[in-house]
Amino acid sequence: xxxxxxxxxxxxxxxxxxxxxxxxxxxxxxxxxxxxxxxxxxxxxxxxxxxxxxxxxxxxxxxxxxxxxxxxxxxxxxxxxxxxxxxxxxxxxxxxxxxxxxxxxxxxxxxxxxxxxxxxxxxxxxxxxxxxxxxxxxxxxxxxxxxxxxxxxxxxxxxxxxxxxxxxxxxxxxxxxxxxxxxxxxxxxxxxxxxxxxxxxxxxxxxxxxxxxxxxxxxxxxxxxxxxxxxxxxxxxxxxxxxxxxxxxxxxxxxx
Ligand SMILES: NC(=O)c1ccc[n+]([C@@H]2O[C@H](COP(=O)([O-])OP(=O)(O)OC[C@H]3O[C@@H](n4cnc5c(N)ncnc54)[C@H](OP(=O)(O)O)[C@@H]3O)[C@@H](O)[C@H]2O)c1
Numbered sequence: 001x002x003x004x005x006x007x008x009x010x011x012x013x014x015x016x017x018x019x020x021x022x023x024x025x026x027x028x029x030x031x032x033x034x035x036x037x038x039x040x041x042x043x044x045x046x047x048x049x050x051x052x053x054x055x056x057x058x059x060x061x062x063x064x065x066x067x068x069x070x071x072x073x074x075x076x077x078x079x080x081x082x083x084x085x086x087x088x089x090x091x092x093x094x095x096x097x098x099x100x101x102x103x104x105x106x107x108x109x110x111x112x113x114x115x116x117x118x119x120x121x122x123x124x125x126x127x128x129x130x131x132x133x134x135x136x137x138x139x140x141x142x143x144x145x146x147x148x149x150x151x152x153x154x155x156x157x158x159x160x161x162x163x164x165x166x167x168x169x170x171x172x173x174x175x176x177x178x179x180x181x182x183x184x185x186x187x188x189x190x191x192x193x194x195x196x197x198x199x200x201x202x203x204x205x206x207x208x209x210x211x212x213x214x215x216x217x218x219x220x221x222x223x224x225x226x227x228x229x230x231x232x233x234x235x236x237x238x239x240x241x242x243x244x245x246x247x248x249x250x251x252x253x254x255x256x
Contacts, residue, residue, distance in 0.1 A: 004230050006031035009084040013066055013124055014093030016043035018193030019143060019225075022218035023090055026226045028055045035079050035086070037064040038093065066093045066120030067112075076127035085135055088229050089128045091121045092143040096158040096199040110157045117161035121168065129172070132181045141228055142169045143221075144187040146243060152250040158199075166239075173238065182236040184228045189243030190253065191216035212255030213246035 010027045014020040016038035024034055028051045036044050036059065044061035051059050060082075062075045079086060094117040098109035125140060132138025147155055148162030166185065173183040192215045196206035220242065228237045246254040 001230065002232075003030050004232070005226070007084075008032045008087040008229075009035070009082075010088045010090065010229075011035040011037070011079060011086050011124075011128065012090045012092055013037045013064070013120070015047065015061075016040040018195060019188070019191070019218050019221045020090070020092045021047055022222035023092060023225050024059075025051065026219070026222035027088075027229075028057050028059070030226060030230070031055070031057060032088075033058040033084065034060070036061045037066070037075060039063060039065050066124055067115040069123050072120070072123040072127060076124070080127075080131060085131055086128050086138065088139045088141065089124065089132075090141045090143065090225060091124060093120055093124075094143065094161075096147075096155075096195065099154045099199055101154055102156045105157065113157050113161050117158075118164050118168075121165065125172070129181070133176070133179055136180050137233075139182040139184065139229055140172060141225055142172075142183075142185045143225075144169065144185040144239075146187060146189045146241065146247075146250055148187060149241070150250050155250065169239070173236075180233065182233075184237050185239050186221065186224050186228060187239060187241045188216055188221045188224075189241075189247045189250070191218060191221060193218050213244060213253055215244050215247075216242065 010032045012020050012023050015024045015036035024036055038044055041063040048059040048061050064071050064075045066072055097112045098106050142165055144165045145162040147159050148166040151159050169183060169185040176183055192210045196209050197203050200206050224240050224242055228240055
């Protein structure tokens with residue numbers, strides 16, 4: 001396949017772990033320059049050193065909590081000052097927090113998910129998308145989830161945020177009608193990252209969720225994101241939903 005990502009400039013949020021880290025490596029392998037954001041700066045710096053050692057690409061990292069509008073604004077301003085415009089924004093930062101039925105839900109968990117998955121995505125997009133419209137070029141790739149297509153027990157507020165991400169992907173796309181700015185989502189099923197440890201705050205319980213079948217790896221999702229970004233400019237993948245072969249819905253997982 002033709003590599004159209006060489007020398008492109010990619011901003012990935014939530015790049016300190018899981019999908020975001022793998023997405024950063026996968027774009028770097030195509031020769032793309034990177035802007036990597038997350039709260040854990042030490043992790044970003046380790047990834048920056050690793051990528052810069054193994055490839056010729058430029059990597060910039062910034063400590064950003066996407067829930068904080070001022071931080072997002074300042075970090076975006078730093079990115080937009082560079083010589084190259086942002087070609088691809090990957091809105092990946094996100095999390096599930098807690099796993100309770102709605103009537104027992106922790107309101108702080110709800111706030112965290114809504115502030116990160118929904119408002120954080122909006123804050124970042126609001127900073128970067130205008131520059132794409134102005135250039136009549138660029139690509140926003142939102143990381144949604146199968147949780148944005150199917151409700152599952154105790155998924156409640158996480159489901160709601162990912163349904164909202166799906167709605168926003170569609171909304172962004174229709175608002176970009178008449179421009180060359182592409183809007184896509186990559187929507188994974190069960191993947192073994194730090195996601196379930198963060199959600200359950202219990203490593204042992206989290207690991208059990210991935211027993212008896214082959215979940216997605218972060219690299220599988222990164223491959224999908226690179227595929228979506230690498231299509232020719234006249235092609236827009238609107239949604240790419242991928243699950244483990246053993247998973248047919250959030251609750252249907254064939255465990256041997
Ligand atoms: N794993 C799955 O099964 C799965 C399936 C479908 C969709 N997803 C979605 O995929 C995305 C990535 O999840 P993952 O599986 O890679 O989980 P992960 O391994 O826990 O990584 C989550 C990333 O998001 C970052 N993040 C969280 N809150 C943030 C904030 N307030 N500001 C900036 N960055 C923040 C984390 O960095 P810091 O903690 O350093 O800030 C981390 O880099 C999420 O949107 C998630 O909802 C996951």
